[in-house]
Amino acid sequence: MSDSDKKFILIVDDSSTNLSVLSQALKTAGYKVRVAVDGESAMAMLEKCALDQRKTPFPELILLDVQMPGINGFETCRQLKANPATRAIPVIFMTALADAQSKIEGLSLGAVDYITKPFEQEEVIARVNIHWRLKQLTDNLEQQVTERTGALQQAQVQVVQQEKLSALGQLVAGVAHEINNPLSFMVSNIAPAKEYLAEITELLSLYQKHYPEPASDIAIKIEEIDLDFVMEDFSHLLDSMRIGTERIKDISLALRNFARSDGDTATAIDLHETLDSTLLLLKHRLKNRGPRPAIEVIQNYGELPPIKCYPGPMNQVFMNLLANAIDALEDAWEKDQRSLKITINTEVLRESAIVRIADNGLGMAEEIQQHLFEPLFTTKGVGKGTGLGLSIAKQIVKDKHGGQLCCKSTADEGTEFAIELPMQV
Numbered sequence: 274m275s276d277s278d279k280k281f282i283l284i285v286d287d288s289s290t291n292l293s294v295l296s297q298a299l300k301t302a303g304y305k306v307r308v309a310v311d312g313e314s315a316m317a318m319l320e321k322c323a324l325d326q327r328k329t330p331f332p333e334l335i336l337l338d339v340q341m342p343g344i345n346g347f348e349t350c351r352q353l354k355a356n357p358a359t360r361a362i363p364v365i366f367m368t369a370l371a372d373a374q375s376k377i378e379g380l381s382l383g384a385v386d387y388i389t390k391p392f393e394q395e396e397v398i399a400r401v402n403i404h405w406r407l408k409q410l411t412d413n414l415e416q417q418v419t420e421r422t423g424a425l426q427q428a429q430v431q432v433v434q435q436e437k438l439s440a441l442g443q444l445v446a447g448v449a450h451e452i453n454n455p456l457s458f459m460v461s462n463i464a465p466a467k468e469y470l471a472e473i474t475e476l477l478s479l480y481q482k483h484y485p486e487p488a489s490d491i492a493i494k495i496e497e498i499d500l501d502f503v504m505e506d507f508s509h510l511l512d513s514m515r516i517g518t519e520r521i522k523d524i525s526l527a528l529r530n531f532a533r534s535d536g537d538t539a540t541a542i543d544l545h546e547t548l549d550s551t552l553l554l555l556k557h558r559l560k561n562r563g564p565r566p567a568i569e570v571i572q573n574y575g576e577l578p579p580i581k582c583y584p585g586p587m588n589q590v591f592m593n594l595l596a597n598a599i600d601a602l603e604d605a606w607e608k609d610q611r612s613l614k615i616t617i618n619t620e621v622l623r624e625s626a627i628v629r630i631a632d633n634g635l636g637m638a639e640e641i642q643q644h645l646f647e648p649l650f651t652t653k654g655v656g657k658g659t660g661l662g663l664s665i666a667k668q669i670v671k672d673k674h675g676g677q678l679c680c681k682s683t684a685d686e687g688t689e690f691a692i693e694l695p696m697q698v
């Protein structure tokens with residue numbers, strides 16, 4: 274809206290001569306004028322403005338006569354100031370009551386000025402100009418304060434979250450590192466243990482071959498411990514220990530990948546590995562829990578070249594999206610015991626790497642989708658969600674990578690988040 278569209282003034286006066294003289298003068302000075310002949314009709318006009326501000330905008334200023342039939346100017350002003358929709362409109366009283374008491378009453382009601390009749394047209398125009406300008410400056414200032422406050426709140430939320438994540442990242446990296454030492458004892462000892470077992474087994478068979486009739490207490494012991502079974506099972510035990518240590522190694526690697534300290538440098542990485550690490554960390558949530566069956570993860574990975582991105586933050590994005598999908602699937606299971614699926618698709622499309630993470634959970638209503646990416650917006654109970662996941666994910670994808678994060682969702686059918694990362698960051 275340009276300034277000239279906004280220069281709209283309401284004159285409330287029961288004297289038609291005053292109305293026409295003032296209207297003419299204000300129009301000549303470049304204002305648009307509307308008039309009301311008493312307090313009631315002024316209030317009715319403002320109510321209409323409140324209903325549809327685009328069609329009938331609020332006046333920028335009100336010139337208000339004090340002595341009028343019906344509710345007088347002071348009462349009209351009191352009602353205007355009591356209503357949040359009209360409180361901010363400056364009111365200038367125009368009255369023949371020139372005594373100090375009346376002026377004080379008028380100004381204490383929140384009027385910005387007081388003009389006594391009979392008035393000089395030039396004076397009225399000069400005062401209206403000043404107050405109109407002041408109103409513009411106040412509006413501007415208020416808008417700036419609102420914008421800055423919003424930006425500040427958002428920045429604060431992000432700083433707190435990032436500090437938490439970086440502290441958590443350091444802890445996780447530390448734990449992963451500490452696990453590695455004892456783990457390597459186990460990994461490096463299993464192979465020799467298997468060799469020793471093979472040697473001892475061989476030695477025992479030699480004994481059996483050369484001394485087929487052992488002393489009776491040896492024969493009793495062989496029977497008691499079921500030697501054949503022990504020898505066979507020992508080897509299986511070592512095999513399962515090897516598988517166990519390999520799993521711990523994968524998890525430790527996934528943890529270190531997740532908490533990568535190179536969060537501040539863009540590196541070309543294989544996004545599929547990053548996705549796999551995140552899935553591994555979420556394995557405990559994906560598997561069956563009580564009556565709820567496991568969540569099936571379908572990995573439709575396409576051909577992706579190494580993508581230059583910030584690995585630590587990208588992990589967070591995948592983690593937030595996958596955790597949300599699992600939450601939605603858990604709710605869906607509670608509702609109708611459907612089979613639960615997460616589908617991950619990757620592909621290159623128009624110079625961008627696309628990762629789509631879809632679930633067949635409860636989806637979202639239109640109203641929820643509108644607020645999805647706002648910081649602190651959550652539909653989850655206290656202690657369950659902070660409402661920061663998606664706002665952080667969006668910030669990472671958009672601001673840090675120049676990409677896009679979009680959501681498509683159908684209530685009761687599921688949700689798909691698509692991450693688009695430009696390939697030349």
Ligand SMILES: Nc1ncnc2c1ncn2[C@@H]1O[C@H](COP(=O)(O)OP(=O)(O)OP(=O)(O)O)[C@@H](O)[C@H]1O
Pocket residue numbers: 593597598601632634635636637641645650651652653657658659660661662663664688
């Ligand atoms: N896959 C999804 N299916 C259905 N609703 C979703 C999905 N992802 C997000 N939402 C909705 O969006 C809201 C905001 O998600 P966001 O990740 O920002 O916060 P949160 O998960 O509630 O909390 P947290 O900060 O712990 O992530 C969720 O509360 C949920 O209502």
Ligand SMILES: [Mg+2]
Pocket residue numbers: 593596597658662663
């Ligand atoms: Mg979340």
